[in-house]
Amino acid sequence: MNGSLLTMVRVHLRTGWLTLTIWVIALGGTMAFTVSAIQGLYNTPAKVDSYAAAVKGNALMMINGKIAGIDSLGGIIANEFGFIASFAIPFMAVGLIAKMTRKDEETGRLELVLAGRIARADPLLAGVLVTVVAEVLVTAALFASLAGAGVPTGDATLYALSLGALGLVFAGAAAVAAQLVEHARGVYAIGLGAILAAYLLRGLGDVQFSPLTWLSPLGWQEQTRAFGDQRWWPLLVPVAAFVLLVAVALGVVTRRDVGSALLGVGATTPHASAFLRTPLGIALRSHRGSLIGWSAATVVVSATFGSVAKPLVDAINGNPSLASAIGSSGATGLDSVLAMNALILALLAAGYAVQAVGVLRAEETAGRLESRLSGERSRWAWLSVQLALVVVGIVAVSVLGGAVLALSTSWSVGQNVAGQVVGAVVDFLPAVAFFGGLAVLAFGVVPRWVPVVWLAYAAGAVIAYLGDSLNLAGVVRALSPFHFIGNPPIEPVHASHAALLVLLTVGCLVWGYVGFRRRGIPQN
Incomplete structure (x- = not known):
């Protein structure tokens, strides 16, 4: 070498x-x-x-x-x-x-x-x-x-x-x-x-x-x-x-x-549009790629899993031990399939949330954040616009994925399951928001540790996806925010658990805002 x-x-x-x-x-x-x-x-x-x-x-x-x-x-x-x-x-x-x-x-x-x-x-x-x-x-x-x-x-x-x-x-x-x-x-x-x-x-x-x-x-x-x-x-x-x-x-x-x-990107206009020169336009340009990519991935995955719902439902109904193998023991075949697919959709939405907050860190390491805050614009104003787009992105990914999952599953099983799908997607939103809040906390306080949030996400995803099928201890499964919510639509959502995740998310956001206002920019 x-x-x-x-x-x-x-x-x-x-x-x-x-x-x-x-x-x-x-x-x-x-x-x-x-x-x-x-x-x-x-x-x-x-x-x-x-x-x-x-x-x-x-x-x-x-x-x-x-x-x-x-x-x-x-x-x-x-x-x-x-x-x-x-x-x-x-x-x-x-x-x-x-x-x-x-x-x-x-x-x-x-x-x-x-x-x-x-x-x-x-x-x-x-x-x-x-x-x-x-x-x-x-x-x-x-x-x-x-x-x-x-x-x-x-x-x-x-x-x-x-x-x-x-x-x-x-x-x-x-x-x-x-x-x-x-x-x-x-x-x-x-x-x-x-x-x-x-x-x-x-x-x-x-x-x-x-x-x-x-x-x-x-x-x-x-x-x-x-x-x-x-x-x-x-x-x-x-x-x-x-x-x-x-x-x-x-x-x-x-x-x-x-x-x-x-x-190449080809010829472009010599001047940015009026909208692109606004804080919202700049933020939208930064998040556009990740939003399109995660939305497309969610649509493809939802369509794929929804289209094979009928044979999987029949397999579970004909062999109850299969429900145990996928972690849905005692549930009907349709509920088991909907629960598994809703969880996968929630995992994708949470992945988008973590990656979207990572875009903010990329803006800082590239040197663009420092110049954008050099004028009269406050740090909190900049962060609020960015996070507003992250929230919109989470909703967009969830809505698109949920719509495609509901349509493809309804087509596959021959009955309307839109209500169950929508309910399950909404039920998982506190867990999705928690990972976004955790990423904001890392970005605001110790930005170099933003990648560590992916480790927490991976642990939560693995426990949620495999925890029931592997018969893990309840205390271990409770470590995953997705599992902490419950198992919709098989089980009702624990309202107290959802409220606790919301409070933790708000706490992470507040701490992240305060830390971002006080720390140096850029910070390695």
């Missing part, structure tokens, strides 16, 4: 160690958490066989994939962890690459770096290498959890490597995306679109037993069949795709101008 490249690796590690650490802890901890719960819950062959019989069917195959060896401990772990891994591991790779490449370029830091003795391609290559390190650490953590639970070494190794290779594909795709668009948010948008496309292709291919599976990186990971009749050669496909994509990105980055992109 030459000195220039080594210097950039050190720079990326120095500036991005917190984000990398959070991702590794979140993914490794989620796997360890899942393994520990499953190991204690399915500890006899009879229980394992009962689980395998419960989850067979096209509806669940569309959601979690076609798991080889589902009648084994490793197969159960893969089925429970698979949905989270399908999105989190690829998104980790996309996020790391976007931060270490296009983000540095659009803020002008890359141009300063290249003014020294740094080769043109080294910042990108260093970012790829650091992302590979993150994938290796996650792979090692996944293997350790599986092997520690008694899963055969060969099975654990192949499964962990397949997920690591999955992340590499999206790291390569993000590296290419960083050459196509001018802003980091564009890299995130392309990456998220690629993840959703891969998920849908894998799901449709599994259900229809068609070659569509082989068009998806998630399908390549699945085809290793780690807990069944193992196949190691599919690992070569994502590795080859990663090498090819990185080679393409390196070829482009050495030929284009710094700050440019292959997909």
